[in-house]
Amino acid sequence: MNNSTAATLKPQLYEPGDGARRHPNDDNVAGSRPSLPGPTKLRALVVEDSDADLEFLVRALRKGGFEPDIDVVQSAADFADRVCKNRYEIVLADYGLPGWNGMETLEILRREGLDIPVVMVSGSMGEIKAVECIKQGAADYVLKDHLTRLPHAVRRAVADKQLRDEHRRSQEDLARSNRDLEQFAYVASHDLQEPLRMVATYTQLLAERYRGKLDENADKYIHYAVDGALRMQTLVHDLLAFSRVGSKGTALKLTDCNAVVEAALKNLHVAVQESGTQIIRSNLPSVLADSSQLTQVFQNLLGNAIKFRGAAPPVIRIRGELVAREWVFSIADNGIGIAPEQADIIFVIFKRLHTRTEYPGSGIGLAICKKIVEQHGGRIWVESEAGLGSTFKFTIPAGGEPEEIDFLE
Ligand code: ADP
Numbered sequence: 135m136n137n138s139t140a141a142t143l144k145p146q147l148y149e150p151g152d153g154a155r156r157h158p159n160d161d162n163v164a165g166s167r168p169s170l171p172g173p174t175k176l177r178a179l180v181v182e183d184s185d186a187d188l189e190f191l192v193r194a195l196r197k198g199g200f201e202p203d204i205d206v207v208q209s210a211a212d213f214a215d216r217v218c219k220n221r222y223e224i225v226l227a228d229y230g231l232p233g234w235n236g237m238e239t240l241e242i243l244r245r246e247g248l249d250i251p252v253v254m255v256s257g258s259m260g261e262i263k264a265v266e267c268i269k270q271g272a273a274d275y276v277l278k279d280h281l282t283r284l285p286h287a288v289r290r291a292v293a294d295k296q297l298r299d300e301h302r303r304s305q306e307d308l309a310r311s312n313r314d315l316e317q318f319a320y321v322a323s324h325d326l327q328e329p330l331r332m333v334a335t336y337t338q339l340l341a342e343r344y345r346g347k348l349d350e351n352a353d354k355y356i357h358y359a360v361d362g363a364l365r366m367q368t369l370v371h372d373l374l375a376f377s378r379v380g381s382k383g384t385a386l387k388l389t390d391c392n393a394v395v396e397a398a399l400k401n402l403h404v405a406v407q408e409s410g411t412q413i414i415r416s417n418l419p420s421v422l423a424d425s426s427q428l429t430q431v432f433q434n435l436l437g438n439a440i441k442f443r444g445a446a447p448p449v450i451r452i453r454g455e456l457v458a459r460e461w462v463f464s465i466a467d468n469g470i471g472i473a474p475e476q477a478d479i480i481f482v483i484f485k486r487l488h489t490r491t492e493y494p495g496s497g498i499g500l501a502i503c504k505k506i507v508e509q510h511g512g513r514i515w516v517e518s519e520a521g522l523g524s525t526f527k528f529t530i531p532a533g534g535e536p537e538e539i540d541f542l543e
Pocket of ligand 1: 440498
């Protein structure tokens with residue numbers, strides 16, 4: 135046992151390995167290799183004030199295949215001090231010590247930002263208290279007259295914690311690799327711009343100066359080269375725009391979506407006029423957002439609704455509804471629609487369902503919408519059938535009680 139200033143109980147009782155066989159492989163933590171014959175080391179902090187109960191607890195752990203290495207505390211201050219200075223695999227807390235209760239154990243761990251599983255060990259604990267403990271974050275609870283269940287509860291709590299750690303690590307790895315990829319895309323597209331500009335400029339110059347002066351094939355080849363260079367410039371420009379989304383960090387402010395849609399429509403003024411588009415719009419809420427990014431989302435979706443129109447002039451309906459603490463915005467058109475099996479692929483960068491001669495574009499618009507919406511904590515999807523128009527929907531968290539949201543009439 136590590137010497138605990140807080141422990142008034144007999145320390146020699148709980149020395150690790152005391153009376154227990156040691157196994158060459160017993161460095162492993164609880165639950166990781168349950169099939170090994172030797173006991174599993176367990177570093178635990180126990181909140182207990184009874185010598186006898188502590189002994190029963192240690193015996194139960196040993197019987198269940200653990201070699202416990204225990205510190206004992208009896209006050210909140212000592213508990214807080216110990217958990218911050220040591221690496222425990224588990225906390226075993228008596229629910230009702232005179233002066234402080236088990237719930238405080240959970241509060242202290244939360245306050246200190248520590249993820250250590252807590253198993254409540256109690257003489258008697260009503261169902262309500264037990265449920266409350268689990269709700270507050272306890273991994274399990276065990277009654278003192280059923281201590282045979284303790285090793286199982288401990289093993290499961292420690293294994294769950296390991297899973298949480300693994301999950302967190304893979305999330306961090308994923309986030310890091312996404313950041314690296316974005317950085318790569320940014321640097322590559324940024325640095326490609328200059329040499330590409332040279333290629334485009336000089337092939338265009340070739341086309342101007344030598345058109346008709348060489349043979350017919352030469353004109354054709356120069357035309358292909360100019361076309362390819364210009365297309366590549368658009369792609370690189372779009373890729374740069376995509377990797378710039380969010381690179382400056384998103385400043386979220388309460389944003390009036392009516393004003394955002396106005397701004398988007400203003401930018402699309404010519405397309406709206408030329409196509410005879412009719413916009414039907416309900417009053418929209420204010421949400422926490424980066425207003426220029428949100429304008430971009432509406433502009434891309436409205437621009438597509440106009441671009442992918444059918445034979446009839448476009449009619450676009452814009453709505454915002456509060457559904458279960460998030461705003462669901464929808465932009466519904468009467469255009470060419472999308473086959474359901476294509477509904478996911480269109481959000482992938484550079485994915486298009488048509489050739490550039492059918493409809494202009496490079497396939498970046500929806501990928502940018504997705505990135506922006508996800509950075510705001512929302513989702514985006516499309517509900518559509520080919521030939522029957524499309525409804526693009528995206529969510530933005532309401533970020534407070536519905537009545538706190540400033541809904542503009
Ligand atoms: P782009 O418009 O440049 O092609 P987007 O990423 O905005 O790129 O859209 C990807 C593809 O999704 C489009 O090429 C089109 O096939 C399909 N699409 C997007 N919006 C609509 C719409 N409102 N109606 C029908 N198809 C659409």
